[in-house]
Amino acid sequence: MRKITIKDVATETGLSIATVSYAMSGKKVLPPETVQQVKDAIKKLGYVKNISASSLASNKSSLIGVVIPQTEPGSMMVFQNPFYSEILSSIEYNARIRGYHVIVSGTNADETYFHLAQQRNLDGIIVIGAYSEDFYEGLNESNIPVVLVDSYMDNHAYKEVKLDDIYGGYAATKYLLEHGHKKIAFLSGKLKTGGVSAKRYEGYRSALEEGGVPVNPSYLFHANVDFEKARKMARRIVTETDCTAIFCTADVIAMGAIKELNIMQIKIPQQISIIGFDNLDIANYCTPGLTTIGQDIFEKGKKAVEMLCYTMDEKVKEPEEYVVPIQIVERESVAYI
The missing domain is CATH 3.40.50.2300 (Response regulator)
Incomplete structure (x- = not known):
């Protein structure tokens, strides 16, 4: 089927191409009946504006x-x-x-x-x-x-x-400390300089130091922000450490951890507690419901x-x-x- 052009609209209305263009753009005041005539023709012919052509003319692509x-x-x-x-x-x-x-x-x-x-x-x-x-x-x-x-x-x-990601990492860790946890694993994406995981780690470390708890390098686990990789890291936390809680720097990481711990029949939160970060919609639907640092995405x-x-x-x-x-x-x- 041939594409309908502005020339076809002009032929249908008996108006000039310039007049049809003005009627569509509103750049020039025209009689209401002329504007309506153009609208009727557009509807009848099924004309669709060529965005690329408009972009070239206006130097604005939208x-x-x-x-x-x-x-x-x-x-x-x-x-x-x-x-x-x-x-x-x-x-x-x-x-x-x-x-x-x-x-x-x-x-x-x-x-x-x-x-x-x-x-x-x-x-x-x-x-x-x-x-x-x-x-x-x-x-x-x-x-x-x-x-x-x-x-x-x-x-x-x-x-x-x-966000104030440093404060977010601090708040999550402090929350776990206030619940009696001192052996807190840190599970995150790669600690890229200037990235959110690095900022949240800074907050984690600050809260531990404030609480008089030394940072234990063996409690730090990081890979890509990925559900499956989080599952592997969670299994390592359980088998390689004596941690009672995990701070996950993203809810998708926490979801992976919860999945793996459920498979391992580790009871959450009775045997190990988990806090996430983001408050994604899915945080409501996992079992148990995920406590997390909420942001308005x-x-x-x-x-x-x-x-x-x-x-x-x-x-x-x-x-x-x-x-x-x-x-x-x-x-x-x-x-x-």
Whole structure:
């Protein structure tokens, strides 16, 4: 079937192409009956606006790029960690109601992104996670507005949405200490410099030191943020340590740990307690319900879109950073000892 063009709409109405274009864009005041005539023709013919052509004409694509981290080449992290599903849902919804579409890209550690951004004529980019200095330099050279989420860059060229992850790690560990636990395992993703796991580890260490509990290197377990790897690490914690509690730096890690401990018939929280981080929807549905450090993931995505739109439109001067509040969400996975 041949694609309907603006020329077809003009032929159907008997109007010029310019008049039809003005009627669709609203850039010129036309008689209401003329606008209605164009709308009727569009509906009748099934005309769909050519976004690419409009982008060339206006130098605005109405596209926002979202970069999510890949921990290793070939990884499908966005599908493995529900956190990314939840924040992407928020970003997509909040972008759509502002007239933008979203292109999601997962970049491996050996890839750059800004060439694709220029080719797609992206209006703005939201970057989730921590990357190399070269990556950010490339983004900066592209001259495309950027907002960082959980990136912890000491670079005031970008606006950022983040948590106080050090405090979150501190709060989780202190909560376990207050429940009588002193042998607390730390189960996390890779401790990448400047990354969220490293920040949460800093909080974990701070709470232990404040409580007079030395950090035991044999209690530290970290790999990729992955359900299956978390299962293997949880088995090691049980078989190789005498820990009574585990601080998991992401709920998806806690889910893997709970799964493995259930298989091993280790009772939670009677034999070992677990606290997570994020308060994903799935934290409500596991057995037992997961006590976790809660963050408003929808608000994080919404704020990232708002800050990016303000930057793109150069309207209201937003703060350089926005810190999403956190709180402990108590369920049934931590016991007093």
